[in-house]
Amino acid sequence: MNGIHTATLELLPSGLIRVAVPTIVKWTPGQHVFVRFITSDFHLLTSHPFTISSVCRDPDATGRASELIFYIKPRQGVTARLAALARQRPGCKKKILIEGPYGGVSAHHLARFDTILVIAGGSGGGFSLAMVDEALRLTGLTSQGRSGPQGRRNLQVVFSTRDPAMAEWYVEEVESRLNHSTELLLDAEHGYETSVSVHITSRPITSQSMATVDSGRGSMTEDRKKMPVESATTGMFSLNVHRDARPDVSGIIARTIGVNQTQTAPGSQRKRIGVLVCGPASMLHDTRNAAAIAQARAMEGDVEELYLHSEPFAFNR
Incomplete structure (x- = not known):
């Protein structure tokens, strides 16, 4: 205690x-x-x-x-x-x-990755926000000459929820962190190419059902009105909101491996990729399977390491 x-x-x-x-x-x-x-x-x-x-x-x-x-x-x-x-x-x-x-991931280990892919679902979004904060902190340390991969790195964040209000909360939180981060502006050579993808898995509310929701829970109408544009790019990061769409975890991991292989210059150090996931059991299962398949392929190419850390959904209840 x-x-x-x-x-x-x-x-x-x-x-x-x-x-x-x-x-x-x-x-x-x-x-x-x-x-x-x-x-x-x-x-x-x-x-x-x-x-x-x-x-x-x-x-x-x-x-x-x-x-x-x-x-x-x-x-x-x-x-x-x-x-x-x-x-x-x-x-x-x-x-x-x-x-x-x-549990957790050591800061020393996290600092080794050229690419960090964070996947989260539901209230597991809190886990992913901590990983974003840590990635930004590590960028500041690298720019100060501390140990870590050299050159521009990649940070990908994928968040999924069926609740539009939860999606709104997440967008506000992650935008606040990225917009107010001094680390992203410190040094282009050591920062992250950052992309955030938010998936709202529930079907859009029709005008008829909206009237029903409005009479029972007026806040849902406000949530729909306040949701941001479908995509935005600030120059420091990109944000995309996908409605009625589940994230293709397998495809995302496969593309991450493919991008790192094509970006590795001949004779340069092989890339290290960290995949961090927190969400319901189905999301953890899909991510583990996709990572296992991608890991076998990665070892044949220009990726040195594909690391997977999974956090059970229960730890957010």
């Missing part, structure tokens, strides 16, 4: 609960912790695993403690109670006990 901490709860328009915990605990990207919420009922005896959705910062450099950030999708029991509490008292605080962290 890492002692008692104070968590701040915020219920987001997407329905997720944002939990922020200032701490001196250190962690690496993709790790998870077990949390016990100090309550007066039997839930005090139960611990809940949550994937960390933030990057551990150096307090000496930032002047303040790092924050553990979790994005929790309310289900039943304690998470439903937390959502009700955050709805009634925005910004309320709750005492918690933290055990961990466990």
Whole structure:
């Protein structure tokens, strides 16, 4: 156990609960912790695993403690109670006990990759945001002469959800990180060619069904109106929103391997690719199978390593 901490709860328009915990605990990207919420009922005896959705910062450099950030999708029991509490008292605080962290991807290993492909589904989006933050942090270290691949690298982010409100939340979060990142602007030689692909898997709402939704849950109408354009390119990154479309995980991984093979100059160092996935069981299954097939082909070409890290969906509940 890492002692008692104070968590701040915020219920987001997407329905997720944002939990922020200032701490001196250190962690690496993709790790998870077990949390016990100090309550007066039997839930005090139960611990809940949550994937960390933030990057551990150096307090000496930032002047303040790092924050553990979790994005929790309310289900039943304690998470439903937390959502009700955050709805009634925005910004309320709750005492918690933290055990961990466990698992994850070491920053040293992540820094080795020429290409990072992040695939996430549903509330696993929090995992992918942490990976984006870490990729940007590593870019800053590389530009300062620290170890890492030389030259321009590639960051691909694929997020899938059936909920338009969740898609809106994700677009806002990832755009905020990329737009305000100083690391992307530091040095063109060490930055990332960055692309984000957001897939909304539910069918578009018709005018008739929209009227029904509007009478029962008015927020859905607002979500449809506020969704961004289908695609945008800023010069630093590209963003594409796909409606009524599931991501072709197998094709995405195969294309990533193919691009790296064609971009490798004769006599240059072979490329290293990191595939990081967090989502439902079906997404993890598809990604593992696609990575296994692509890995066999990659070893015959100009790709030196295809690394796969998968994080179970349960760690975001």
